[in-house]
Amino acid sequence: MPIDRKDAPTAPPPKATLAVWIRMLARIANNTARSLKGSASLALKPKGAKAPCPPVHLSDLPEDKRTFHHWNESFPMTHGLEPVTLVHIGKCGGTSIRRSFVEAGIDVHELHMRKAPLDAARRYVVWVRDPIKRFISAFNHSKSITQFDITGMAPGTATLENCPAPMRIETKIKTGHAYPGEYEYLMAQFETANDLAEALYGPSLKRRLLAHLLMRMPDEHMNKGIGWHLHNGAWVDVYKDNIAAVGRVETFDADFAAMIEDMQLGRDVPLKHTRMHKANLETALSEAAITNLKRFYRNTDYKALETLKRHGFLE
16 A cells, blocks of 8 residues: 655755756756767658557566566566566656566566667557656656655665656666756755746746756656657657557557457456555646647647657557
8 A cells, every 4th residue: 555655855955056967967968968979860760561469478588577576576477578668758657567567477578768769670569648647747756756754664665556656766766866966956946846837938048048958857767758759759659560569548458459459469467557656746737737738749749649640559
């Protein structure tokens, strides 16, 4: 059962020192350069044919793959799904999908906070979500982590049941901070998702700058959204024949069931919705905030979704 914990700041937000600004701008520049390099390489890759996805039996798995250890929990593995890759776009239900396979004893390769590789020999599973709802969830996810009260928690005790992100909370237990100082500084400038969205194209130039910097920081899911993972749709154009399934958070159960049936695994994989600790944070957006987000994601998340629709993966 989830532990009912009170969320509260454990340390004052970092100050905007020159070193913080230098690290912030350097990391944004590096993230942008890597994205551009990946997009350039993508255009040169040939289209690939669909690869089969038979389960790999336990005897075929390497020793280090026969037990899956994550979230401070261990699960015995009996099958693998190679060469299938789950493109785990943040706040699109990827943890539930991953955990469903893991609890069924099936190991499936996962890409999280990393772009889909340029690999024509693999099959891919992609889950998406309305970009505005995904943004709210992404902001609140980061905010809940920065505000999470770690009082009395020892290293190795964070799980999906008692905190919003075990790896981040483990870092916070050990160091006092879940994120680099520059990211926590930016997060501290906006109380709610609505505040951030309104600031994106608001009247204050300073707030607008801070908002755009935060949206481009590579630490969490606000930056690494649908468009980021799918090269704003270009990856779909190249690897459409390798996409095994595309699902939506809005129709999660039906899409998951259809995916399992299409994979012809010869075994059941019950859907395990992962209900992580959730803080009671504001989710409402003003009309101005919604308009700003549609503008911000126009050539990224929305473009990727339109590409998926054009190829028949979404209605």
